[in-house]
């Protein structure tokens with residue numbers, strides 16, 4: 001099969017396509033023929049050797065892909081050949097075939113096409129669990145979403161609106177801010193979000209940028225507000241340069257528990273990758289998400305110009321580095 005095997009870290013051009021043996025299906029696994037793979041910001045970090053949740057190289061990049069089950073292992077009980085699933089695993093998305101444990105082959109809302117299915121789990125489940133299970137948002141509260149035009153950001157806006165929140169979002173360009181507005185959020189810039197929200201402080205912030213944006217998000221929270229940290233896309237690091245390492249360390253969100261108490265704020269973090277193997281324990285919440293998405297026919301934001309051939313995975317990564325994407329970027333194996 002054709003696959004992007006990460007055998008060395010570096011710039012996007014390390015992503016080269018190669019021909020490798022098809023995966024062999026173990027007893028508890030299903031073999032999925034991938035239709036589309038989601039490209040996540042975490043893939044960019046993994047490619048640069050900056051992602052702690054990565055397995056040992058060489059491995060096939062890609063946490064999520066939609067596809068059709070082509071074969072099942074002897075002990076598989078809940079999935080049949082021909083089922084459409086999302087393979088949500090630590091590796092294997094950027095390939096034609098992926099063998100995943102049965103419990104990592106997830107169903108998804110019926111109205112999605114394969115493109116939307118590949119754009120769903122890493123972003124929508126992250127936004128959902130952050131808002132509902134961690135921040136426990138309530139109708140009428142104000143939500144601020146940082147980097148709101150991206151994959152997680154757009155899903156957080158749509159879900160936030162559905163939960164009855166007043167949603168604000170930041171983005172770097174007017175094109176992105178116009179898009180955020182079209183989803184029903186109030187668009188703000190990174191420069192002015194805290195001054196704009198001075199008289200209407202957010203009860204919850206979904207924070208994924210880090211550095212100064214994290215600090216100002218934290219300061220602008222309402223009393224009893226909650227900040228859920230999910231990433232640091234604004235933190236760039238060259239591991240070989242001690243000054244760059246120091247700057248990145250300075251930009252990492254930190255907290256002082258005495259200050260959390262003093263200011264009565266909730267400081268939380270979430271990592272979807274480490275949660276996926278425990279999705280059975282979160283079934284109640286994820287069923288609720290799927291129901292809400294199905295009833296409202298919500299769809300992940302995908303577009304033809306953001307779909308790249310598997311061989312162009314490096315170009316897809318560069319597209320996200322250049323901050324061009326709105327919603328999700330996909331690969332077509």
Ligand SMILES: NC(=O)c1ccc[n+]([C@@H]2O[C@H](COP(=O)([O-])OP(=O)(O)OC[C@H]3O[C@@H](n4cnc5c(N)ncnc54)[C@H](OP(=O)(O)O)[C@@H]3O)[C@@H](O)[C@H]2O)c1
Nearest residue numbers: 041150151152171172208230231232233234270271272323
């Ligand atoms: N913890 C988890 O479980 C989890 C799960 C999924 C994603 N995440 C995190 O959530 C964030 C969004 O993920 P995603 O996959 O949906 O990516 P994305 O939002 O589609 O892309 C990242 C966005 O970050 C923004 N950004 C801000 N400062 C940046 C900078 N200096 N350089 C590059 N981009 C910058 C860009 O939007 P603007 O141009 O508008 O600033 C860019 O579109 C990432 O930080 C990711 O690591 C975490």
